[in-house]
Amino acid sequence: MHASADAPTADLAAAWQLVDHRSTAGTADPVVLDCARRLAADPDGEHAAEWVYGLLSMTRYLATRADDTTAGQVAEVLRTAAGALDGPPCDHRSHPYESALEQLDFDELELTGSAPDVVLLGNGTPTEADPAWQEPGTKEEYRCPHAVAVFARIAAEIIAPGSPQGIPERIPQHHEDCIEDLASVLHGYPSGGAEPAYEITAGAGLPAHPTTGALAGHLALLRAGCWEAASGTIRPRWVLDDMIGTLEDALRELAGATCSHGDGAHPELSGDPDTDAGTGYHLLTPGGRALLQRSYEDGIEDAPPAAWTCRAHLEALARDTLGHLTAARDRFFGERRTAYLDADCLRPDGTWDAARLAGVLRGAAEGEERTEDLGLWAARRFVGGSGTAHERLMLFLTVCHSLDLAYPDPPPSVYRELRPVLESAVAALPETCPHGDAHPGAGAGLPGEAGEHLAHLCAPESFAAPEGAREPDTWACPRNLAPLAEEWLEWCDTWDEAAEDGYGEDDD
Structure with missing residues (x-):
């Protein structure tokens, strides 16, 4: 079908498509590490875009199943390549990563779908003459070193979150509305159209295979809504059930997490509804974490994304929040002893x-x-x-x-x-x-x-x-x-x- 395609790249791309959250290390690691070695050997070369997009397409495995060694190695290669690809400003009016970041929902792994078909990308056919090309940007925009560098940083941030340097501070278009609605509920004065029960359960519904960033965002949102749910001002039982179920799922994902941080190194929500709602939603996405990083550097946020995405911290946060909500459910719906x-x-x-x-x-x-x-x-x-x-x-x-x-x-x-x-x-x-x-x-x-x-x-x-x-x-x-x-x-x-x-x- 693509006679002019580079055969080895086509074979590699076929292998990449088989690597996802269901893959085992024995089958996935050789494919992932081979792609990473190719990028490390020529981080700003002719085929760097193919290797970057190949790794981006495999982040479902790297961010949810790969061991820390493999994930860390690949993330470092991607960051190094991003630095090598950086250069003078380009003259493109837009880049594909902009719409990719803005159209996310609650699962940053949707960004793996932003990796273009690398076989079509390298087949030498101009965008306008290639009817098989269905991506939202042109091939030139996807090959732009600046765009490839940003996609490399995005992939690295999804795999090993917490250091989002060089990622545009772009968040999903609907998240600002969600932040405003949740903050209004936490203030006690829901804005028009805001449903309090749904707003405070915004952290429920964790993706089936959550990244660490997704865990951080969902748990921060659950913590932000915890006190409202536990107060009894919002009455349906499903509110507590959904929040508790999500926390139990998160604890299974985080079982055994450890860290080297000292006492007091882990962050807490500020107690300010606007700040806390923003922290929760921004942690969900690479662009949101970039915004949090700048807010921290500007003295607005109390902690950087790296502190929020510590898995040991998230486990402790989930366990403590679960305790409060379980006690509330027992009080509201359980057998009361007098x-x-x-x-x-x-x-x-x-x-x-x-x-x-x-x-x-x-x-x-x-x-x-x-x-x-x-x-x-x-x-x-x-x-x-x-x-x-x-x-x-x-x-x-x-x-x-x-x-x-x-x-x-x-x-x-x-x-x-x-x-x-x-x-x-x-x-x-x-x-x-x-x-x-x-x-x-x-x-x-x-x-x-x-x-x-x-x-x-x-x-x-x-x-x-x-x-x-x-x-x-x-x-x-x-x-x-x-x-x-x-x-x-x-x-x-x-x-x-x-x-x-x-x-x-x-x-x-």
Whole structure:
């Protein structure tokens, strides 16, 4: 088909096409190292472009399967060749690497497809006269020493990331929008069109055969979204499941990673949403890492790409992030254990102790996981069916008080178990009662702290009446309890809708 093609080059190109992420060292290394030796022997010669593009086409193997020795040797040859190929500026208006860098998605190995057909490149037929040539640039542009040098640097950076000198600071066109959307979610004010659940899971969906650069970018993005996911402000369970699954995949890829860096040499995200979103997305691509390198040199970034792409650091980062998200999933969707509260709320023999419970209610703190557990503890004891009318009233109000204090909204593992308690208070209401507008709800609308009012109601002999205290019968009145229960049941329905929110199953 290509009669004028150089036969040895055609044979070599056929061998290169067989080297990818599925190859073994025994079959791939001889092919890879032969190409590297040819480039090292004549780094700026007539056939340098063929050898560079050959190695670029084999980076799927070099970046994901090759051992450190082979990968490091090839990367060094590519960098040396890039230096040899550099020369005076050319007069080309554009180069193929520009569009290649800008059209990436989440997997930098897509750049292996930027290597042109070297047989067609060297067949001597001008671009316009070669109907088989389908590349986005001309043959002259692909043979331009400047373009070949940049492609050599790109290949070296994919294989052994962290030192992106001489690579244009070009990032995928859509990444800037992604950075803006993620940062807006992390700031707490999602921009128009941004879906918070999808933005904070941007690091999920790791490529099946990730490069170290892809691992660094995805893990930094997962870390950036970790605190939002763990806070409970974003409710679908799939958010945590996807993030946790990706971290588990990453840890398998990074198993056994070591480094020689000392304590404190590994970077952390800054905590600034704009910076952290940019760090994560920029780590994904060679052009993005070049931008990070300059930002570090300019004092904007706290760490260079080389620090972020240390595999031992990435393993530690993945493990720590996984711990936070797993704990959050257990809290939101797992079985919550509350027996530890018996020691605080009951007598040593497990019987009712109004003064102990009153003390806990007075000290319940907003936003603490313990407050959620207190509501569960009360609900479980209420459903157990024992206790006097006063005890059951206090358990019911404890449930409502825990919901009043919840921030962010309680997770399904909590509010769904509280529903039976709330439903027990929904009943037909008498048309009138002697209390008028004096119903206290669960105490949140009374003067001072609700916990003070509940403590006095629970154990008046131990806790003095606070300002505005109401009589016990106003608390126990059906016209107080039923509307309170109905309001929280409506919120439970709202939270259920938010947990699903059209994204699929939430926790089953």
